[in-house]
Amino acid sequence: APAGAPAGEPDLSWHLIAARGVGLTMILALAGIYVCAMVWQRRQWDWGPNGDWGPHKEDSFLWFKITSDMWNGLSPAMTAQLLAVGLIILAYGMLLQMHLLSPEYTIIRPDPSTSTPPSDSERQKRLEEVRNSLLFPLLCRWRRNRPVVLDILCVAAAILWLGFLAWHLQSPDFFAMPVSFATSLLLFAGGYWCVRLFKLVQILKGFARQLEELTKALRERWPDSWPTIFEQLPEKRVGLQEVIWATRPSVNDHEWEKAKKALQEAQALDGCRLKAEQKLCAIEIELYVRQFFHHIVRLGMGLVVSACLLFLSAQAFPFSQEPLLRLSASIMLAAIGCVMAWYYLKFDRNELLSRLVGTDPKRVSVNWSLIQMVAPAVLLTAVALLSQTFPEIWQWMRGVLEPMARSSI
Known part of the structure; x- marks a missing residue:
């Protein structure tokens, strides 16, 4: 405990320092995840087989994947973006709480x-x-x-x-992942x-x-x-x-x-x-x-x-x-x-x-x-x-x- 702090009250200042570090690291890392998910989504849905733009726009859209009835739901990239944005918001909230x-x-x-x-x-x-x-x-x-x-x-x-x-x-997910984005989000x-x-x-x-x-x-x-x-x-x-x-x-x-x-x-x-x-x-x-x-x-x-x-x-x-x-x-x-x-x-x-x-x-x-x-x-x-x-x-x-x-x- 720092000098002058009462012995009966536990000092948790090191928790504040650790939480601030974790929060900042989360924001930086998840901002990268969000950008990567956007890039992957555009490559997956907007690029044609030869790298041209737009031939499959009529078969897909940004939020859902509709390749078959079985796969109806949020796309992997959209789920990853939701996960990253949610984590960024929550990490920022944690830093804001400590600032207050x-x-x-x-x-x-x-x-x-x-x-x-x-x-x-x-x-x-x-x-x-x-x-x-x-x-x-x-x-x-x-x-x-x-x-x-x-x-x-x-x-x-x-x-x-x-x-x-x-x-x-x-x-x-369409690609091999140890843990899917949807499972991670859940x-x-x-x-x-x-x-x-x-x-x-x-x-x-x-x-x-x-x-x-x-x-x-x-x-x-x-x-x-x-x-x-x-x-x-x-x-x-x-x-x-x-x-x-x-x-x-x-x-x-x-x-x-x-x-x-x-x-x-x-x-x-x-x-x-x-x-x-x-x-x-x-x-x-x-x-x-x-x-x-x-x-x-x-x-x-x-x-x-x-x-x-x-x-x-x-x-x-x-x-x-x-x-x-x-x-x-x-x-x-x-x-x-x-x-x-x-x-x-x-x-x-x-x-x-x-x-x-x-x-x-x-x-x-x-x-x-x-x-x-x-x-x-x-x-x-x-x-x-x-x-x-x-x-x-x-x-x-x-x-x-x-x-x-x-x-x-």
Whole structure:
């Protein structure tokens, strides 16, 4: 651990360095894969036997290969491009998440029980706690001697199940490959989905626990007036969606600096000191909540990308011929919608967040915020159920995409 870091809190800075290196390497390597897939696709479909361009345009198009009914589905090059683009997006998201946890963007957890600023060692400890809980929640949980066996077993079981299904299916590629692009896409998207979903659930559970602890500390310090401290915020939030989709916070926040300066200038016996303390505490809690939601939203976006890749790979031949695999992909897609809806309703009923955004505590607010956040979850679940109940919907989609793809060549 670096000098000055508390001995009780594990230092995970080397994980940050390693993850940044892996992310940059992935982006560079996969950009090359994407370019190679494009070149191979143009050679395969656009070049004639003598190297001339265009004689087979009427027999093929960019997205699907239609040489026979058996091979209907995503082409190998298109699948490789999807795999490369998905990996690039997810690697960039990982780098962005780590950038958001740099010192200028990391908001330490506030302590409502006291108005005394934390010491350097205490600040460093809280900083490490925030980084560890957002980047490596499972590893941090394990280093604190908390149970993680069940989470690891669930992730391993889901990955092994997808591996079992992919291993027993034939390769859809025309050329010899140890592992087909479609199988690679299936295994990567499924594995990433499992890891990202369980990480997101761990962060959401930890965040809910921290909200309860903050509420308890506020009640102990200001038993009667704590629900009104958020009325002193410079910008009043209306609805939970304004906190979820708010801009990323910074330690150099102008209002935060003004509140700290006002508290320092307030006299110990002055009646304004209580208001200054409450305003500073409200701003710190608001920034801390925005920080968590900012990371949660980006984790959710990566989860949706991986679910879409998984869903596409399950609809391509030969995976589209396996009802069990399509059912598994549909369940995984629907699980995202269920998690989104469940935790949104849970946070909407949270007393601290309700006071922060001006809604009724301990009850779900039926408003535009609820529609905005729950509608995507319902849509994901509906797509999963419809694709499982009516598999011919993909034939209809292909009939719509085929003319568009032909016209683009």
